[in-house]
Amino acid sequence: MHQPVEMGPLVSASLAGDATSRPTVGVMGGTEDGLKVGELARAAGLSIRTVRYYDQIGLLTPSRRSSAGHRVYDDVDVRRLYRICLLRRTGLPLAEIGKALDEPGWDLRDAMLAHLELIDHQQAVGAALRRRLAAMVNATGTGDTPSTDQLLETMEEMTMLDDIVQRRISILVYDDIPAMHGWLVRVFGLGAGRLEHDAEGRWVHGEVQAGDGVIWLHQVSPRFGLASPQTLGAATGTTAVMVEDVDAHHRHVRDEGAEILYPPTDQPYGYREYSARDPEGGLWSFMKPLD
Known part of the structure; x- marks a missing residue:
């Protein structure tokens, strides 16, 4: 965000x-x-x-x-x-x-008042949740157990701060999951996650970390119409990753021999980004907000 x-x-x-x-x-x-x-x-x-x-x-x-x-x-x-x-x-x-x-x-004062109202609401909800949790912590220290009502009220306040949808997972389809797993870690600098194979020794799942999110590497599946970009001869989507320094990341990826589609560029939608392809033709963008 x-x-x-x-x-x-x-x-x-x-x-x-x-x-x-x-x-x-x-x-x-x-x-x-x-x-x-x-x-x-x-x-x-x-x-x-x-x-x-x-x-x-x-x-x-x-x-x-x-x-x-x-x-x-x-x-x-x-x-x-x-x-x-x-x-x-x-x-x-x-x-x-x-x-x-x-x-x-547009009026400056009205905008600032609306901004202030939003911040006040966020702080009020956060403060109420903190007070409730602190009271529950103190109570458990004396051997008391939080009541059902207290837990329900706490959960209600938590949902006021959190979205209903709590997590998203990106899934990319590759022919050679282990090879792509190693390449993404080495070249793009993603975090190494687990690799899993089935009882017959076929690699069926991989994970790499991208900042605060995880990307799953999925096996090809004709049943569900899942194919690698290299089989299709085209990418049907792109994976965008936020990085701290777009230019430094670009230099590393370029030096590792990856295919660069365009160099770091300030885009009209407010991001500096560059784009590259992985060995199976997957399209990636690495970016950072201009502000």
């Missing part, structure tokens, strides 16, 4: 003014009437690449440039960035965010 971006205290302070005015942005080290790209990025908790990319696609164009040609962002730009950060939390692609930003009825 995309992580929320906290506005730095200096940037947040600039949000207090009227949205139609352009007062000086109070940031130490900034220009007389605005922020340079690096200063805005640091204050907002973003990368410089992200802020520049927003400019490139017209999402956050600086109000002006300095005499030296540097981007300079003023308070109106900061308010726009705040709106971008809020909308990114909803999972909207950048193209849709651009359309939403042009909504004439």
Whole structure:
């Protein structure tokens, strides 16, 4: 999940003014009437690449440039960035965010109040659950057992924080499960999981770890219409994996001899990614959000 971006205290302070005015942005080290790209990025908790990319696609164009040609962002730009950060939390692609930003009825105060209400609700539910668990822990310390009602109320509060669907597992079909298992670990850097064969010695299942998720490697099955991409001569889907450093991951995979379809690229939907194929023709993308 995309992580929320906290506005730095200096940037947040600039949000207090009227949205139609352009007062000086109070940031130490900034220009007389605005922020340079690096200063805005640091204050907002973003990368410089992200802020520049927003400019490139017209999402956050600086109000002006300095005499030296540097981007300079003023308070109106900061308010726009705040709106971008809020909308990114909803999972909207950048193209849709651009359309939403042009909504004439949008109000900064209303947006901040809605944001505050959401955070208050999340904190209230979490605090109530914590109090209940702490009381139950204390009770068990004295030999008491939580009542059925207490356990039911605890589960109810837990479901308010969790989705009904709790886990997803990706399944990829390969002809040679052990070979692909070793290749994915060595080349793509996935975590090694278990390998299983049936009573006749046929490899039927493999697992690799990809961050917080697991990927199963499944045997070919004509009965269920499951075939390797190399048999089909085409990939019918792609597996996307988030990585910490897209460029470093790309260099490693390239040096291992994997087929690279395109190098690390900043995409219009808000991710830097590259794509590669595995030995059986499976399509993979490795990416990281631009912000």
